[in-house]
Amino acid sequence: MQFFKVKTSEELRDELQSLVKLLDSEISGIEPALGRVLATDVHSPVDLPDFNRSIMDGFAVRARDTFGASASSPAYLKVIGEVLMGETTTLKVSTGEAVKIATGGMLPANADAVVMVEDTDYEMAESKSSPSNSQDDILIEVTKAVAPGDNIVRIGEDVRQSQKLLSKGHQLRPQDIGALAGVGILEVEVYRQPTVAIIPTGDEIIPPNETPKPGQIRDINSYSLAGLVRQTGGIPIRFSLIPDNHTALQESVREALKTSDVVLISGGSSVGTRDVALDVIAGIDGAQILAHGVSIRPGKPVIAAIARDKYIFGMPGNPVSAMVVFELFVKSLLQWLSGLQQPNWDIKSVKAKLNTNFSSDAGREDYVRVRLIETADGLMAEPVLGKSALISTMVKADGTVKIPIGVEGLEAGEEVTVFLF
Amino acid sequence: MQFFKVKTSEELRDELQSLVKLLDSEISGIEPALGRVLATDVHSPVDLPDFNRSIMDGFAVRARDTFGASASSPAYLKVIGEVLMGETTTLKVSTGEAVKIATGGMLPANADAVVMVEDTDYEMAESKSSPSNSQDDILIEVTKAVAPGDNIVRIGEDVRQSQKLLSKGHQLRPQDIGALAGVGILEVEVYRQPTVAIIPTGDEIIPPNETPKPGQIRDINSYSLAGLVRQTGGIPIRFSLIPDNHTALQESVREALKTSDVVLISGGSSVGTRDVALDVIAGIDGAQILAHGVSIRPGKPVIAAIARDKYIFGMPGNPVSAMVVFELFVKSLLQWLSGLQQPNWDIKSVKAKLNTNFSSDAGREDYVRVRLIETADGLMAEPVLGKSALISTMVKADGTVKIPIGVEGLEAGEEVTVFLF
Numbered sequence: 001m002q003f004f005k006v007k008t009s010e011e012l013r014d015e016l017q018s019l020v021k022l023l024d025s026e027i028s029g030i031e032p033a034l035g036r037v038l039a040t041d042v043h044s045p046v047d048l049p050d051f052n053r054s055i056m057d058g059f060a061v062r063a064r065d066t067f068g069a070s071a072s073s074p075a076y077l078k079v080i081g082e083v084l085m086g087e088t089t090t091l092k093v094s095t096g097e098a099v100k101i102a103t104g105g106m107l108p109a110n111a112d113a114v115v116m117v118e119d120t121d122y123e124m125a126e127s128k129s130s131p132s133n134s135q136d137d138i139l140i141e142v143t144k145a146v147a148p149g150d151n152i153v154r155i156g157e158d159v160r161q162s163q164k165l166l167s168k169g170h171q172l173r174p175q176d177i178g179a180l181a182g183v184g185i186l187e188v189e190v191y192r193q194p195t196v197a198i199i200p201t202g203d204e205i206i207p208p209n210e211t212p213k214p215g216q217i218r219d220i221n222s223y224s225l226a227g228l229v230r231q232t233g234g235i236p237i238r239f240s241l242i243p244d245n246h247t248a249l250q251e252s253v254r255e256a257l258k259t260s261d262v263v264l265i266s267g268g269s270s271v272g273t274r275d276v277a278l279d280v281i282a283g284i285d286g287a288q289i290l291a292h293g294v295s296i297r298p299g300k301p302v303i304a305a306i307a308r309d310k311y312i313f314g315m316p317g318n319p320v321s322a323m324v325v326f327e328l329f330v331k332s333l334l335q336w337l338s339g340l341q342q343p344n345w346d347i348k349s350v351k352a353k354l355n356t357n358f359s360s361d362a363g364r365e366d367y368v369r370v371r372l373i374e375t376a377d378g379l380m381a382e383p384v385l386g387k388s389a390l391i392s393t394m395v396k397a398d399g400t401v402k403i404p405i406g407v408e409g410l411e412a413g414e415e416v417t418v419f420l421f
Numbered sequence: 422m423q424f425f426k427v428k429t430s431e432e433l434r435d436e437l438q439s440l441v442k443l444l445d446s447e448i449s450g451i452e453p454a455l456g457r458v459l460a461t462d463v464h465s466p467v468d469l470p471d472f473n474r475s476i477m478d479g480f481a482v483r484a485r486d487t488f489g490a491s492a493s494s495p496a497y498l499k500v501i502g503e504v505l506m507g508e509t510t511t512l513k514v515s516t517g518e519a520v521k522i523a524t525g526g527m528l529p530a531n532a533d534a535v536v537m538v539e540d541t542d543y544e545m546a547e548s549k550s551s552p553s554n555s556q557d558d559i560l561i562e563v564t565k566a567v568a569p570g571d572n573i574v575r576i577g578e579d580v581r582q583s584q585k586l587l588s589k590g591h592q593l594r595p596q597d598i599g600a601l602a603g604v605g606i607l608e609v610e611v612y613r614q615p616t617v618a619i620i621p622t623g624d625e626i627i628p629p630n631e632t633p634k635p636g637q638i639r640d641i642n643s644y645s646l647a648g649l650v651r652q653t654g655g656i657p658i659r660f661s662l663i664p665d666n667h668t669a670l671q672e673s674v675r676e677a678l679k680t681s682d683v684v685l686i687s688g689g690s691s692v693g694t695r696d697v698a699l700d701v702i703a704g705i706d707g708a709q710i711l712a713h714g715v716s717i718r719p720g721k722p723v724i725a726a727i728a729r730d731k732y733i734f735g736m737p738g739n740p741v742s743a744m745v746v747f748e749l750f751v752k753s754l755l756q757w758l759s760g761l762q763q764p765n766w767d768i769k770s771v772k773a774k775l776n777t778n779f780s781s782d783a784g785r786e787d788y789v790r791v792r793l794i795e796t797a798d799g800l801m802a803e804p805v806l807g808k809s810a811l812i813s814t815m816v817k818a819d820g821t822v823k824i825p826i827g828v829e830g831l832e833a834g835e836e837v838t839v840f841l842f
Contacts, residue, residue: 034648047639048813055739055810057692059831085665085691088635102623102691103738117692127809148561158811165816173842174648175815181629183643202526204507215527223602224587224734227595244506264699270506270524271478271538317524318476321598322555324587332838345793345800345819345842350766372766379766389476390579391603392469394596395586398766420767421594 006293009328009365012304015290016329021309021337023192023261030180033172035233036117036190037339042166044183047156054083056151059098059120059140060111063148074121074141076407077168078196083108098140107152119144160185169341192339196229196330199239201249201277202317207241220391221266221315221322228326232334234262244273249280253312257284261337262311262330265353266299269317274301279313284312286296295364295405299324300387320388323419324367324400327419348420351380354401359409369397370418383419398421427714429826430749430786433725438710442730444613444682454593456654457611458532458760463489463587465604467620468577473528475504477572480519480541480561481532484569495542495562504529515722517657519561522640528573535572540565580604590762603683612759616655616752617650619643619678620660622670622698623738628662641812642687642736649747653681665694668783671702674733678705682758683732683751688722690738695722698735701727705733716785716826719809745788745821748840769841773802775822780830790818791839801841 007015008228049163061077066162069075082100083089091099091108098115098155100110107114121141165183174186180188191368200222208218219241226236239256242248249265256263265277281287295304298321303314311333315322335342352372358367368382381401386393399418403410410416428436446460461837475481482498490496503521505512512520512529519536520529528535542562580586587597593609601609621643629639640662647657660677661668668688677684677841684696685801702708708728715723719742724735732754736743773793781787789800802822807814820839824831 031644031647035652051635053638053810055690055808072653085623085693086637102693104623104689104691153808154811157808158813165813171499173739174645174652175744175842176814177640177648179643179812179816182639182641182740184629184632184639186630199489202506202525207609208605211605213507214469214472217474217525217607218603220599220625223452224595224599226452227598230455230505231595264779268525269476270526272523319596319603339770343793344795345771348769352766372764374765387476387574387578389474391576391596391600392579392586421596 005289005291006295007291009294012291012294013327013332016304016311017336019306020333022339023194023337025189026192028190029176030186030188032142033188033190036178036193038166038168038170038172039189039191039339041164042180042185044159044161044163044165045185046183047161047184048159049153050080050155052155053100053109053153054103054105054114054151055153056114056116056328058103058116058151060093060107061098061113061146062093062095062110063113063146063150065096065292066115066142066145069116069142071143071144073142075109077140077142077178079138081138096336100135108270112148112247115142115146116151121327130277132152133376157202158411171340172351194261195237195259196234196262196264196334197227197239198229198264198266199249199252199256200266201242201244202273203244205241210283219320221317222320224323224391225264225266225315225326228323228331229334232331234334244268244276246276246279249276253284257307260310262313262333264313264315264330265309266315266322267317269301269321273317274303274314278303281312281314281376287312295377296328297361297364297366298323299328299367300364302329304329310417318389319391320369320394323394349399349417350379350420351415352379353377353383353420354412354414354416355380356408356412357409358383358403358405360403362406362408365405366403367400368403369393370399371396372398372418381416395413397398426477426710426712428712430715430717433712433715433750434753435723437725437732437754437755440684440727441754443760444615444758445611447613449611451598454609455595455598457593457614459587459589459591459593460610460760461586462589463583463601463609464608465584465586466583466606467604469580469604470574471576473576474524474574475526475528475535475572476524476574477537478523478753479535479536480520481514481528482534482536482563482567483514483516483517483531483664484534484567484571486517487536487563490563492564495564497770498561498563500561503613513558528575532828533569534567536563536565536567537572564693572598576738592761615655615660615682615755615758616658616680617655617683617685617755618649618658618660618681619646619675619685619687620663620673621664621668621687621705622663623694624665626662631722641740642738645740645744645812646685646736646747647742649752650755653752665689665697666709667697667700670697671704674701674705678728678731681731681824683734683754685745685751687732687736688738690722690742695724695735701725702735703732706762707708708733717749717781718787719743720749720788721785723750724762725750735814739810741790741811741815744815764803770820770838771841772836773800773839774798775833775835775837776801776803777833778830779804781824783827783829786826787824788821789823789824790814791820793819793839794819802837
């Protein structure tokens with residue numbers, strides 16, 4: 001038996017983070033890459049747009065021809081034709097001339113701005129009779145001056161060729177997928193999604209589709225842990241139930257290590273099952289136990305180990321503890337493995353006022369389940385009471401409040417940060 | 422041409438919400454139901470647990486036998502056997518007796534509490550030589566009193582039979598899936614995921630895998646909108662590009678209405694393409710135009726319509742406007758259609774201080790893209806400048822700040838709510 005290493009949550013997190021080796025990357029189409037993390041910087045191969053483009057319906061002009069124009073003293077311009085959408089134009093705008101253009105149209109040569117149709121006396125109703133190739137020249141009044149660049153997007157103004165569009169470590173959002181499509185990038189290099197084996201153990205545990213005999217209970221943790229893995233962007237693999245037996249667990253863990261980046265042995269909270277899990281983990285070739293117990297509540301009996309580039313956790317059997325341990329250590333590990341650079345503000349939390357006193361043991365970090373209630377006085381957080389063996393307390397709760405080590409409790413009315421599920 | 426109905430965003434949201442008819446429900450396995458919305462309340466068919474269960478390693482006792490026990494005046498109990506995990510026990514605890522039990526074990530008859538092994542003089546090292554059926558009775562010292570119910574979970578204490586476990590309208594989280602597994606529910610009735618057809622239009626638009634000729638530009642919006650639909654829990658269906666042609670668009674929309682709950686015609690920001698979209702939408706059998714223009718910036722040229730139970734949007738062609746319109750109207754609609762009861766605090770936002778003055782037009786609701794910066798003074802929001810035709814401004818931004826109608830601007834240092842992407 002190895003030395004019993006109880007750590008603080010910060011010590012274990014720091015150690016895990018310092019040991020992390022990024023997963024391999026893989027090529028993905030841009031659409032399925034939504035939510036994935038970029039493994040390289042992405043530079044644009046092209047200018048976007050690659051032509052000067054109108055962003056208003058109106059008239060392409062030389063801006064200087066409109067200088068000083070106003071409703072009382074309009075500028076008069078001759079419309080020499082119209083730009084067709086999606087086509088290049090051979091028209092050139094000379095002094096005193098304008099070319100009719102729609103949003104998205106390509107600016108003719110010499111034009112450097114667009115006058116909005118609203119700032120002319122041109123009637124949109126006429127737009128159906130095209131002024132293009134018209135025998136009679138149309139003269140328009142421009143009632144508002146434009147500056148060069150007004151109402152157009154210049155070549156490369158959105159994205160310049162070779163410009164870094166997205167950075168390594170960035171998690172792809174819908175607008176990023178749109179921008180990639182816009183510059184013609186259809187595949188990106190993203191980190192592989194971590195695979196997480198979940199091995200439920202315990203002589204008293206049965207699969208949920210079976211009917212418990214007296215003394216048996218259905219597996220909860222494989223299901224809540226698999227959901228947490230999916231939510232974090234990992235791929236959960238639920239293994240078969242293993243009785244509290246060293247050989248059977250050892251075989252299952254060896255199998256899991258072949259295919260998975262992370263193995264969660266979902267205990268068994270009793271000392272006996274924890275001992276079996278610890279023995280099996282310690283016996284893995286090259287295994288180094290990082291923590292055997294962490295000073296948190298709930299979640300204290302967690303075991304954390306690394307064996308080469310694989311991570312193994314002995315998860316507490318208690319459903320609430322298992323979820324807290326996941327949120328604190330496994331979730332972060334999965335994010336680090338897949339290269340995510342997550343800013344602090346992107347962690348889902350809200351501020352609320354505690355609606356009652358809550359006492360804590362100063363010797364450990366406490367995670368209090370709370371329910372949120374909207375009141376006239378603002379958002380209130382109400383502790384969900386009940387033993388941490390009860391999954392229903394997590395079902396009733398909206399999030400958790402952390403009480404740090406050294407703090408003996410929180411007072412009613414105190415503002416707290418609630419980390420949302 | 423119908424009457425031009427410019428609405429406020431609130432008017433359009435209220436109208437959409439009042440018209441919503443919930444989608445059908447369907448049966449789903451509990452694991453794929455993660456993130457889906459329940460279409461019925463869920464009651465537990467069983468008590469969880471269905472036996473009194475120890476949640477500590479120790480000794481099952483009659484609590485009254487320990488009353489007054491302390492380190493200086495321990496209670497002495499005779500250990501008459503051990504509970505095996507996952508099995509029923511025939512043992513009965515009489516006055517002065519105790520039964521060894523592990524976490525998860527079934528309490529013997531007459532026991533109403535568990536004394537933790539730490540509160541006895543029993544050495545866990547002995548745990549390998551079972552006291553069960555031992556010829557020599559083991560006597561333990563109990564150094565701490567327990568009350569009835571201590572360190573056990575009683576029948577139904579987690580979930581009581583027939584109790585409402587989860588409510589209609591609730592979005593399933595990992596702990597909910599775990600609790601369902603725990604009570605043996607393997608399938609749930611959830612609302613169908615809304616299907617959303619996305620029809621890109623515009624003579625100048627080409628698919629991203631093609632190389633633009635002069636005057637052409639790659640499709641951005643189908644990709645960012647599809648990503649937004651997926652993030653909202655809908656199923657996006659990207660349709661082929663349609664030129665600005667009434668017949669072609671009409672055919673495509675008719676096809677889309679057959680298979681989809683919501684149709685997004687991704688314009689074309691020019692009046693010409695908007696006119697085609699409006700004509701096609703107005704021509705749909707039973708169509709009622711809800712808005713033609715909304716007083717927001719960006720996003721003003723949106724068209725919203727309902728035709729029987731289907732919703733059709735003419736989305737602005739501008740990439741930023743299209744995303745703002747999605748976030749404001751389409752996202753909420755998809756959530757309403759799929760029955761989600763989302764509390765206000767669950768909308769992802771953070772507070773930050775604006776780092777510069779920002780002026781707005783009081784006549785409309787303004788959505789300012791901002792980048793978040795962590796500073797010694799706390800989180801700062803910096804407006805991302807640039808025309809709203811530029812997708813790169815959305816790539817650089819972390820969220821948006823709303824400036825309501827009637828407000829002429831925000832001042833540097835002012836606290837704002839940033840809605841995160």
